[in-house]
Amino acid sequence: MTDMRGSGGNGEEERVREQSQRLKEKIERARGQFAAETAGPQRIGGEMTGMGRAMRLGTEFIAAILVGAGAGYLLDRWLNTAPWLMLVMLLIGFAAGVLNVVRAAESMNRAAPPPPGSDLGPGSDDED
Template sequence: MAESRGTKRPSSDGKPGPLTSDLAARIKRAQVEADVPGDADIAATNRDMSGLSRGLRLGSEFIAAILVGAGLGYLLDLWLKTSPWLLLVMLLVGFAAGVLNVVRSTAEMNRAAPPPTDAMRVPDDAEDE
């Protein structure tokens, strides 16, 4: 068999070998050329989301998880002839996955949002006293 180009294995002393450093350089160059968004870009996008877009995102993630769970349950019921038990179980699993997705997305959005300032705070009735 023909030896492929650049098949040297990295050294085992922890330092990157020629293959690893070449691969890292090629990945970096491809990311720059493709303009791949980084973590800072994603955080900036989340910061710029309006209330409506946040609500639509969370709602669509929740509904999608439920529909996927119900769909998988329905298909499994058809295949295994266990109607309606797997549909009900997978519907509940989809609901749990939807809640988990909403909690994760909300936590991500809250981390990306700037901390509230005094001008953004709304006084409470308890603060008036």
């Protein structure tokens, strides 16, 4: 076995240190490039894609209708009033679904930043 502490070992140790330092620098550059590439598509502050918004709104609307219809069906079975309570609760579920969609869309629009270059109307510093 070769002893690295000998006269020839010093040059070898230095060469290994230089290689490891270059490798470390390459790794850091690669990490920086990876972080820069992945930073773009991240969502900030709950911003959603268009498909995500549509899925949320559609799910909330359908869920409210199904809950209303299901509650009406169960009440009809319990009170023997078929189909009247189911129809009434179906309409109430529809109204609740519309209200949920309006509220959710309003909160999503409030959270999303305006698109670049959009004119939001006159500002407070504009003249009348």
